[in-house]
Amino acid sequence: MEFSTLTVTTAGHIATVSLNRPEVRNAFNETLIAELTGAFRALGDSPQVRVIVLTGAGLAFCAGADLNWMRRMAGYAPDENRADALTLAQMMHTIWSCPRPVIARVQGDAYAGGVGLVAVADIVIAADTANFSISETRLGLIPATISPYVIRAMGEQAARRYCLSAERFSAAQAAHSGLVHEVVPAAALDARVAELAATLAANSPEAMRACKQLIQDVAGVPIDTDLITDTANRIAEIRGSAEGREGISAFLEKRQPAWRNA
Missing domain, CATH: 3.90.226.10 (2-enoyl-CoA Hydratase; Chain A, domain 1)
Incomplete structure (x- = not known):
């Protein structure tokens, strides 16, 4: 550029x-x-x-x-x-x-x-x-x-x-x-x-992207059934993602997650 x-x-x-x-x-x-x-x-x-x-x-x-x-x-x-x-x-x-x-x-x-x-x-x-x-x-x-x-x-x-x-x-x-x-x-x-x-930079890139979007979407929104369902769906989705699984595995195995060496 x-x-x-x-x-x-x-x-x-x-x-x-x-x-x-x-x-x-x-x-x-x-x-x-x-x-x-x-x-x-x-x-x-x-x-x-x-x-x-x-x-x-x-x-x-x-x-x-x-x-x-x-x-x-x-x-x-x-x-x-x-x-x-x-x-x-x-x-x-x-x-x-x-x-x-x-x-x-x-x-x-x-x-x-x-x-x-x-x-x-x-x-x-x-x-x-x-x-x-x-x-x-x-x-x-x-x-x-x-x-x-x-x-x-x-x-x-x-x-x-x-x-x-x-x-x-x-x-x-x-x-x-x-x-x-x-x-x-x-x-x-x-x-x-x-x-x-x-x-x-040491954090999960995908988690930061999803977290930034989460904050923008949730700020000022009423805490109702739709929001509760939406936030549950978001955490379920990130848990099942490649970086989500890798992050939990790295924590349990007491090692650095793969994205820190990428």
Whole structure:
């Protein structure tokens, strides 16, 4: 894969996708949106990849929309504007629904759509120097395409505050709201992300895929007979899978499961 706005590397079973527009604080434009969508689709389909780390080059994680792109959008006809917005919405959904676990390594500030990228990740580790802002209302806009993921991550009440106020908030405040899982000193960020990625890569790839889908399907659903039946069917199916049988056998035989040596 060749990209002009991203750097994509793979080491073992861990892929790293880095936004690579540091001169504009890794802001979105149509090329970056298309390349992120393509990269996550390809990595999600790769049997070699078990974990994806999403980060940014330079000082910022992602500053949201590129100003030149926004100027072009202002001149779009309504149909063009909707089509353009849909590509951003589809990119967010592609990352959120990627079958591989996604770790956001937030080394710097995340604003607007950059907060969306944080929210679609499964696990978020941020440097204590990072700041966040859902800044759309300051520009006369609304955080529409990122809102489903931001509200799920932060909860409705925190989302009300930060989406309406557009104020800047710290990594510690982001962790308190649920948007970020861990805050670490900037000097410790790489080590913590590497440690967590290695932990994930040691797990069953198929179980992680099924677990990610399970959480997305079960979240917010009433606990009724249909859900009880569905979850029972899912555990029965994974127990009977090749990796499920291998994992139980390895545990009982006190050995490493085969996927750790694959």
